[in-house]
Amino acid sequence: MNIEERGVGFHCAGCWLYGVLSLPAAMPASARGVVLVVGGPQYRVGSHRQFTLLARELASQGVPVLRFDYRGMGDSEGDLRDFSDVEPDLRAAIDAFFLEVPSTTEVVLWGLCDAASAAMLYAHHDQRVTGMVLLNPWARTEEGAARAYLRHYYLTRLFDPGLWKKIAAGRFNPAAALRSFRGLLGKATRGAAASSQPGAAAQAVAQPLPQRMLEGYSRFRGHTLFITSGADLTAREFEALASGRDWRRAMRGKRVARERLRDADHTFSRIEWRNQVARWTADWLQRW
Structure with a gap:
C-alpha cells in the first residue's frame, strides 16, 4: 500500500491532542479529507482496528485521513469527556488537518455510534465540513x-x-x-x-438527545451517507427514529444516501463487513 503515515500533535483548550495522518503518496492539488471521529470509550485505532484499516484504504485511493484521540482518551491530555462535549476537539482536529495538509479544501466527518451523534451535533457549525458518514448513530433514550x-x-x-x-x-x-x-x-x-x-x-423536561441530533442535522447542508447494521439494537432504534415525519423530511433528497448491512453487528466485527463499509465509503466519496 503506497501511502505515508505520520503522527501529529495539536492544542485544544490547553491540552495536547495526538493523532495519525494517513496520506496518499502523491497528494492531489486539492483534496477532500476525512476526519475519523472516535466513539467512546475507545481511541484512534478503533474496534477490530477498523479506523486504522479504513484510513489506510482511503489514503491508498487518494483521500487524506486524520484519526485522533479526544481529550482524556488514548494518548491525548485532559479529562475524559462525553461525546456531546467534544466540539472544541473536533474543531481543533480540523484546524490541524488544514495546517498539516494545505491542499485540503473540505472535510468529511466519519463516525460510528456516539461519534456519529457527535458529528451530527457539530457539523452545521463548521462550513469546512461538507459531508458525513454516520454508522449506527447513538440516539438512545x-x-x-x-x-x-x-x-x-x-x-x-x-x-x-x-x-x-x-x-x-x-x-x-x-x-x-x-x-x-x-x-x-x-x-x-x-x-x-x-x-x-x-x-x-x-x-421543564430537558431536550432529549434525538431532538438535539435532529436539530443539528436539519441545519447541515452537506452530503450524508448513513450505514446501519441489521443485527444491532442501536441501529434499530435509530431506524425507528428515522421513520418519523421530521426525520424523514431531514433525510430526504439527493444529498442523502443510505446503506444497510443486514447481518452485521454494531462494530462490524467481521473483515467482510469492515471491507464493505470501506467500499461504500470510498464509492460515496467519489459520487459528489
Whole structure:
C-alpha cells in the first residue's frame, strides 16, 4: 500500500491532542479529507482496528485521513469527556488537518455510534465540513431502547427453538418474563406520555438527545451517507427514529444516501463487513 503515515500533535483548550495522518503518496492539488471521529470509550485505532484499516484504504485511493484521540482518551491530555462535549476537539482536529495538509479544501466527518451523534451535533457549525458518514448513530433514550427491544428481541424470540425447548423442559419462568415485558412496555410508553404534557410541563423536561441530533442535522447542508447494521439494537432504534415525519423530511433528497448491512453487528466485527463499509465509503466519496 503506497501511502505515508505520520503522527501529529495539536492544542485544544490547553491540552495536547495526538493523532495519525494517513496520506496518499502523491497528494492531489486539492483534496477532500476525512476526519475519523472516535466513539467512546475507545481511541484512534478503533474496534477490530477498523479506523486504522479504513484510513489506510482511503489514503491508498487518494483521500487524506486524520484519526485522533479526544481529550482524556488514548494518548491525548485532559479529562475524559462525553461525546456531546467534544466540539472544541473536533474543531481543533480540523484546524490541524488544514495546517498539516494545505491542499485540503473540505472535510468529511466519519463516525460510528456516539461519534456519529457527535458529528451530527457539530457539523452545521463548521462550513469546512461538507459531508458525513454516520454508522449506527447513538440516539438512545430509555423509551426508544425499550421499543426497539420489544419490537425486535421479543418477536425474534418467539421463533427461537431454544425458547420452546426451555418451556417444554419446565425451565421457563412465565412470571419473570411477564414482569420484564411489563417493565419494558412501561418504559416504551413513557416518552409518549411525557410528550403529551401541557406546554409548561413539557418545557421543564430537558431536550432529549434525538431532538438535539435532529436539530443539528436539519441545519447541515452537506452530503450524508448513513450505514446501519441489521443485527444491532442501536441501529434499530435509530431506524425507528428515522421513520418519523421530521426525520424523514431531514433525510430526504439527493444529498442523502443510505446503506444497510443486514447481518452485521454494531462494530462490524467481521473483515467482510469492515471491507464493505470501506467500499461504500470510498464509492460515496467519489459520487459528489
